Amino acid sequence: MAARDKSPGILGDRLVRLASLAALVAGVSIMVFISLFIIREAYPALSGGVLRYLFTDPWTPLATPPRFGIVHALVSTVMITALSLSLSVPLGLGIGIFIAEVAPRIVKTIVRPCIDLLAGIPSVVYGFFGYATLLPWFEKNFTMATGESILLASLVLSIMALPYVASTSAEAFNAVPHNIKHAALSCGVTRWYVIRRVVIPHSLSGMFIAVALGFARAIGETLAVLMLTGNSVAVPTSVMERGQPLTALIATELGEAGVGSDKYHALFAAGLVLLILTVVINAGIWAVKTRLIRHAS
Amino acid sequence: MRPNGHEILYDRIFSLSVWILGLLGLLLPVSIVGFLVVKGMHVLTLPFLTKSPVGFPLGASGGIRPAIEGTAALVGIGLVVAFPAGLGGAIYLNEYGKNRRALIIVRFAIECLAGIPSIIYGLFGYAFLAVFLSLKVSLLAGGITLGFMMFPIILIGTHEALQTVGSQLRESALSLGVTKAYLIRRILLRKAWPGIVSATVLTAGHAMGSAAPVLYTATTILNVGGISLDAPVMTLSTHLYYLVSQSLPSAHAYGTALILVCILLVVNLVSLYLKKIAAH
Numbered sequence: 001m002a003a004r005d006k007s008p009g010i011l012g013d014r015l016v017r018l019a020s021l022a023a024l025v026a027g028v029s030i031m032v033f034i035s036l037f038i039i040r041e042a043y044p045a046l047s048g049g050v051l052r053y054l055f056t057d058p059w060t061p062l063a064t065p066p067r068f069g070i071v072h073a074l075v076s077t078v079m080i081t082a083l084s085l086s087l088s089v090p091l092g093l094g095i096g097i098f099i100a101e102v103a104p105r106i107v108k109t110i111v112r113p114c115i116d117l118l119a120g121i122p123s124v125v126y127g128f129f130g131y132a133t134l135l136p137w138f139e140k141n142f143t144m145a146t147g148e149s150i151l152l153a154s155l156v157l158s159i160m161a162l163p164y165v166a167s168t169s170a171e172a173f174n175a176v177p178h179n180i181k182h183a184a185l186s187c188g189v190t191r192w193y194v195i196r197r198v199v200i201p202h203s204l205s206g207m208f209i210a211v212a213l214g215f216a217r218a219i220g221e222t223l224a225v226l227m228l229t230g231n232s233v234a235v236p237t238s239v240m241e242r243g244q245p246l247t248a249l250i251a252t253e254l255g256e257a258g259v260g261s262d263k264y265h266a267l268f269a270a271g272l273v274l275l276i277l278t279v280v281i282n283a284g285i286w287a288v289k290t291r292l293i294r295h296a297s
Numbered sequence: 298m299r300p301n302g303h304e305i306l307y308d309r310i311f312s313l314s315v316w317i318l319g320l321l322g323l324l325l326p327v328s329i330v331g332f333l334v335v336k337g338m339h340v341l342t343l344p345f346l347t348k349s350p351v352g353f354p355l356g357a358s359g360g361i362r363p364a365i366e367g368t369a370a371l372v373g374i375g376l377v378v379a380f381p382a383g384l385g386g387a388i389y390l391n392e393y394g395k396n397r398r399a400l401i402i403v404r405f406a407i408e409c410l411a412g413i414p415s416i417i418y419g420l421f422g423y424a425f426l427a428v429f430l431s432l433k434v435s436l437l438a439g440g441i442t443l444g445f446m447m448f449p450i451i452l453i454g455t456h457e458a459l460q461t462v463g464s465q466l467r468e469s470a471l472s473l474g475v476t477k478a479y480l481i482r483r484i485l486l487r488k489a490w491p492g493i494v495s496a497t498v499l500t501a502g503h504a505m506g507s508a509a510p511v512l513y514t515a516t517t518i519l520n521v522g523g524i525s526l527d528a529p530v531m532t533l534s535t536h537l538y539y540l541v542s543q544s545l546p547s548a549h550a551y552g553t554a555l556i557l558v559c560i561l562l563v564v565n566l567v568s569l570y571l572k573k574i575a576a577h
């Protein structure tokens with residue numbers, strides 16, 4: 001009560017309010033600024049035709065005239081993302097079900113932190129791990145000149161996306177009301193039947209978010225794919241070939257791109273493509289989440 | 298309704314497969330960490346931690362001290378940038394913001410920011426901070442870049458920690474006539490600090506391992522000149538990257554990877570401990 005009478009208290013209140021507002025405004029304006037900056041720097045590369053940049057021009061910086069299209073990187077990104085998700089989604093959802101529905105309490109308390117740990121291992125360590133273990137194995141067993149390939153990167157990437165899918169879907173399965181589950185079980189059907197017919201239909205939105213998070217992780221991953229795809233600018237035609245996803249393209253070429261050069265603008269356009277993809281994924285997640293909240297209330 | 302034979306068989310198959318998957322979830326991290334421990338443990342000696350890398354290819358012998366220092370300095374600067382902004386922003390969102398629509402838009406923007414691939418921050422940091430603002434490839438440019446990357450994650454974690462403080466406490470405090478500032482300082486932050494610190498520690502740990510944002514904004518292959526704001530530094534993650542790109546996996550690469558994983562383990566343990574405090 002004393003605080004209300006003293007003006008320093010009110011002054012302090014104003015200060016805290018202003019400072020926290022300033023922090024928020026600064027942070028959000030940085031977001032806006034980064035986006036605008038990337039759009040501005042990407043523009044020159046796209047002014048010659050967005051479709052040409054995305055789908056037809058090759059990446060041939062040394063040719064005359066040099067051309068900077070990212071079709072090879074788009075194809076690599078699509079192949080790696082699709083392949084790694086086709087592994088990490090079923091495995092991750094299975095682990096999610098295991099954690100939420102099947103595992104006894106004690107097993108749960110061990111597996112959960114392990115999955116968190118998997119999510120925390122730095123990308124460069126995954127890259128190194130794949131380089132040290134899977135790469136030589138690939139070279140030996142598939143008689144490849146170099147083991148670096150789309151397949152190798154996808155395998156490692158699927159381990160990296162796995163924990164995101166697993167822990168998010170586990171949360172979704174957990175959120176299914178207990179009374180529904182118990183009511184179903186008390187009808188005398190099997191657990192698999194309940195999961196198939198009750199739990200999964202109830203948590204479709206959560207499963208969507210889980211997959212979207214894995215997708216975002218797979219698309220934006222840099223160091224591991226940089227170390228494992230072999231950085232070839234040819235358009236890959238099979239998963240055994242080398243490739244260069246968008247992130248690896250930026251990470252490889254940025255150091256040699258003079259500011260303002262065509263290559264520099266082309267790299268920003270690649271960054272813009274990544275930025276748009278992540279915003280779209282996030283918007284999807286957001287839309288599902290708000291629908292979920294509205295349903296819950 | 299009794300399940301028929303098929304249903305029981307399917308149920309058995311289902312149980313078996315999810316147990317196998319659960320085992321996989323357990324074995325994957327254990328075997329990755331175990332592999333690095335087995336291969337890298339013998340490298341972790343005092344000289345490895347306290348000496349500079351030497352030899353050919355570089356890093357074949359010597360130690361990783363400049364990389365440890367560089368990583369710590371970068372993340373330190375990143376925290377200086379990100380923590381006040383993240384904390385302040387979360388406090389405003391949770392305590393002061395009134396316009397629901399504006400709050401939703403801001404929170405969406407923040408979540409997008411948190412989802413942006415880290416290489417985009419590297420791209421921006423290089424072009425804007427290092428080149429346009431002529432900070433050059435330096436500790437300062439990389440630290441600020443990392444700070445930008447950490448800001449939205451810290452804000453979201455802090456916001457969630459603040460949201461767990463019940464409205465009862467808040468309302469009874471306000472009904473006693475204290476100011477908002479007093480409420481925030483003495484009640485909200487007191488209740489929410491384990492969650493806030495836990496989110497910050499996890500974010501810092503994540504930043505320590507990430508190489509993409511600092512690859513072109515802050516790092517160099519070798520730095521023996523010590524730490525200074527306007528000079529490039531070495532970091533653990535980029536050191537490991539350079540080691541691998543120069544040569545076959547060496548003992549020192551295993552050692553560096555193991556250090557990165559040890560940092561991760563410590564960070565995870567700290568956050569588990571803080572979560573336990575928060576639960577009490």
